[in-house]
Amino acid sequence: MALHISEPNSRVPADSAPTSRPAEPGSSLAAIRRTLDIEADGIKALHAALDGPLGPAMEAALDALFGARGRVIVTGMGKSGHIGRKLAATFASTGTPALFLHAAEAAHGDLGMVTADDVLVALSWSGETAELGEIVRYARRFSVPLIAVTSRPESTLGKAADILLALPKVTEACPNGLAPTTSTLVQLALGDALAVALLERRGFSASDFHVFHPGGKLGARLLKVRDLMHEREMTPLTQLGTPMADVLIEITSKRFGCCGVLDGSGRLVGIVTDGDLRRHMSGDLLARPVETIMTSSPLAIAPGEFASSALRILNRRQVTVLFVVEDNVPVGIVHVHDLLGAGVA
The missing domain is CATH 3.40.50.10490 (Glucose-6-phosphate isomerase like protein; domain 1)
Structure with missing residues (x-):
């Protein structure tokens, strides 16, 4: 069996090659x-x-x-x-x-x-x-x-x-x-x-897709929250009943501008932010227990979610951090700068 080219190519002599003509107005778009x-x-x-x-x-x-x-x-x-x-x-x-x-x-x-x-x-x-x-x-x-x-x-x-x-x-x-x-x-x-x-x-699946597309913009879109989050030891956390003086120390040392509040089972039940501090500014602020200052039911995300989903939440709610939880127990925290720095958009 032999394959053949049905019509051989022919070369046009240079002196007989067709010359281009300027297109008339409007003809290019047509x-x-x-x-x-x-x-x-x-x-x-x-x-x-x-x-x-x-x-x-x-x-x-x-x-x-x-x-x-x-x-x-x-x-x-x-x-x-x-x-x-x-x-x-x-x-x-x-x-x-x-x-x-x-x-x-x-x-x-x-x-x-x-x-x-x-x-x-x-x-x-x-x-x-x-x-x-x-x-x-x-x-x-x-x-x-x-x-x-x-x-x-x-x-x-x-x-x-x-x-x-x-x-x-x-x-x-x-x-x-x-x-x-x-x-x-x-x-x-x-x-x-x-x-x-x-x-x-x-x-x-999209997760399978990420295995073959780890680089570039597409790879960034397919990153998971766990790939970018800060681990538990870096996460600002405190317990119910903690005086605000100690909470402020935790906020300052971890540098995320907030602190998560845990109940006796270690579940996330609240958050203290700089906005909470401004709203409750008073002479006895440092002595008050954290539950009198915190905002209940803070935003959180699971580590297996896409990083792009975390960025959408942050943008929609106009906040800068999300706690990362499993069964509502904190395992880390992710900041908007972590997402943007990795190219997530």
Whole structure:
């Protein structure tokens, strides 16, 4: 079996190359709208195709990808290769082990990356990309399941596939009908749909997502309160009945501008803040027991909650600290500066 390029590329002599012409006023925005309209029609065509053979084929592809004992190997050339790289990255970041195999490099030793436990996903709009030939032959020889993503079911790649994901015929947004535009968008959308369906089938949670995204803004959003809180020994706490003189010492030494108040069982029942001090300022303040000054039912959060949830509470209630509790027993404290410093937003 041999894959071939249906139409060889030709080079245009430099002296005969077309020259660009300035766009007429208003035509650029019209081109932008036309491009978006054409590409939107491509996505609609892909959605409609699910009512035909593509729907059952997608289910079969999901079964194969979900059941793979090894990895998902994605391959392609040119613009299809770029889409393939993104698809492999999305699979890998959402719980499906995957990598991208460059079709041209495969024949020079990289086929060793592929095992019989893997599933191969090959993208080619025409289905006749020459560089895919060695990968397809390797898959057939070693019984590696092959999922083909192409617009031509009758192509060499389409006929070789175990599972054919036949893309609908679409109009390229390029006015010359040459630059891959709508076609690559449709490939990208199909890949995203597969990845999201797999994510849901695996029950992949936001906590799982954080394992693969520890860095950057996304990683910060997925941090848990326990990752940023100050431990119990750093948390300002006192008992019911404690004189305010001792409470002020605790507030000053721990430097959070507040103090939690515990009952006899060690549960958090109140908080003393600088606002409480101002409201109860009097000559006998230092001698008064803390329960006469404190605010009952202070805000708190569990250590397993997302740090972003803690920041939302702080912003909504316009406070700067939250006690971190388990069964209403303090295990730590988190300050708004801890969250902002970690990039939580």
